[in-house]
Amino acid sequence: MSEPVMLIDQPNNRGTLYAVVEQDDRVAYFYLYPSELLTTKYSPRPCWLRNLQPAPAKKDVAAMKEGMAPMLEAAYCNHPQGLEPLEKERLTIVWTEEGDGAAVLYDNEILGVIPGWSLYNDEHAVAYAADCTGAGENDRLMPLGKRGANAMYERIDQAIAFWKDWEGEASQAWSILQDQYLKAYEAEFGPIQQYYAIDGGQWPPMALGKFEKEDVVYLLTLGISIRPMPWVELLYSDRAPGFRRMELAMAVSKKDFTDKEIMAMAGLMSGMADRPWKQITWLGEGHTVSSEELPAPFESVVVSSALYNGPVIGLPEVYGDKVNLYWLAPITKLEREYAHSRPNAGYDLLEKMIHHNLNHIVTRRSELPSD
Structure with a gap:
C-alpha cells in the first residue's frame, strides 16, 4: 500500500x-x-x-x-x-x-x-x-x-x-449593501459623524459608523451580515434564515462616559465583528462576551435586540435573510455569572434588566439586585 x-x-x-x-x-x-x-x-x-x-x-x-x-x-x-x-x-x-x-x-x-x-x-x-x-x-x-x-x-x-x-476588489455587492445600511442608520440617527473600517483589510468588508443624537453616541456596524454565522443552521433548521445574520450596535450616553471610554467600546465591537468566524461559533439573544475594554464595574456585554425600545430601523435583507441588529449592553461580573447559572439564563438576565427599566442606552448604573 x-x-x-x-x-x-x-x-x-x-x-x-x-x-x-x-x-x-x-x-x-x-x-x-x-x-x-x-x-x-x-x-x-x-x-x-x-x-x-x-x-x-x-x-x-x-x-x-x-x-x-x-x-x-x-x-x-x-x-x-x-x-x-x-x-x-x-x-x-x-x-x-x-x-x-x-x-x-x-x-x-x-x-x-x-x-x-x-x-x-x-x-x-x-x-x-x-x-x-x-x-x-x-x-x-x-x-x-x-x-x-x-x-x-x-x-x-x-x-x-x-x-x-464577491470576486474582485471592485465588487458592486459591497457598495450596494453599504449604501443601504448607511441610509437606514442615518434615517434614525442623523448624518454619520465618522466611519471606521474594522475588517483589517480582510474580506468581507466591515465597518463601524459613529452617529450622535440627543447626547447619545450611536455605534453601528455594517458588513457583518454578509456572512451567515456558523452553528445556526443546525440549531434552527428551517428557521435559520431568521437568526444567521447580524449587525452590532451600542448607544452610549455622553453624559456618563468620556470620549476615550466610548472609543474603547467601539474597539470591543470591532473585535466582536469577526468572532463567529474566527472561533466557529455564533451570537444570539442573551449571549454574553467578556471584555477588558469596558469601564468598571462592567466586564462583559450581553447581546440583545429586545433591549432596544426606539423606532424601527429599516435594515435591508441580505440574500433574502432577516438581519438582526443586536445591541450590546455592558454587565457586571455577577450579572454575567447569573446569565451563565443555568441554561438560557441569558434571557432571564434580559428580563431582569427590562424590569429595572434598562434599555439599549448605556449609562452608569448600579449592579442589579441578586434576587
Whole structure:
C-alpha cells in the first residue's frame, strides 16, 4: 500500500478549517480538518470519494486497523471494479458561506460534500458522495444522489453564486449593501459623524459608523451580515434564515462616559465583528462576551435586540435573510455569572434588566439586585 498523496489543501476564509483531498493507490478521500487552535473543540470529518481498486465485499476493517482510509464496500459504490485516480488539476474546493462546510468538485461537478452542521456533533457527522449508492449499517456516508433529490446541490450552487458576487476588489455587492445600511442608520440617527473600517483589510468588508443624537453616541456596524454565522443552521433548521445574520450596535450616553471610554467600546465591537468566524461559533439573544475594554464595574456585554425600545430601523435583507441588529449592553461580573447559572439564563438576565427599566442606552448604573 502506498502512502496517501495530498492533491489539494485549501483553508476557509479565516484559516479555522482546512479542506483536503488525499488518495493512495486504493482510495480517494475528502477531509475537513480543524486548525491547530481548534483541535480540542472540533474533530476531522471524512468523506469517501472513490475506490481506485476493486471494492471489498465487506467493510474494510483491515485498512482501519492499519490506520488507513477504508475502501467502500462493493454494495454501496457505483464502480465495484474501481475508477482511475483523481487528477489534482481537475479539483476545486467550494466553501459554504459560513466557512464551516465545503464541497469538492471534479470538472465542476460535485464529488463530495461535508455540510457545516456535521462538524458540531458526532451524531450528525454525515458526508455525501456522488459515487456512493447507499448507506451501510450505522454508516455516516450518504449518497449524494441526483439534482432535485438532495438539497446539497442547491446549497453548493448557492455558495458558488455567493462567492462570485464577491470576486474582485471592485465588487458592486459591497457598495450596494453599504449604501443601504448607511441610509437606514442615518434615517434614525442623523448624518454619520465618522466611519471606521474594522475588517483589517480582510474580506468581507466591515465597518463601524459613529452617529450622535440627543447626547447619545450611536455605534453601528455594517458588513457583518454578509456572512451567515456558523452553528445556526443546525440549531434552527428551517428557521435559520431568521437568526444567521447580524449587525452590532451600542448607544452610549455622553453624559456618563468620556470620549476615550466610548472609543474603547467601539474597539470591543470591532473585535466582536469577526468572532463567529474566527472561533466557529455564533451570537444570539442573551449571549454574553467578556471584555477588558469596558469601564468598571462592567466586564462583559450581553447581546440583545429586545433591549432596544426606539423606532424601527429599516435594515435591508441580505440574500433574502432577516438581519438582526443586536445591541450590546455592558454587565457586571455577577450579572454575567447569573446569565451563565443555568441554561438560557441569558434571557432571564434580559428580563431582569427590562424590569429595572434598562434599555439599549448605556449609562452608569448600579449592579442589579441578586434576587
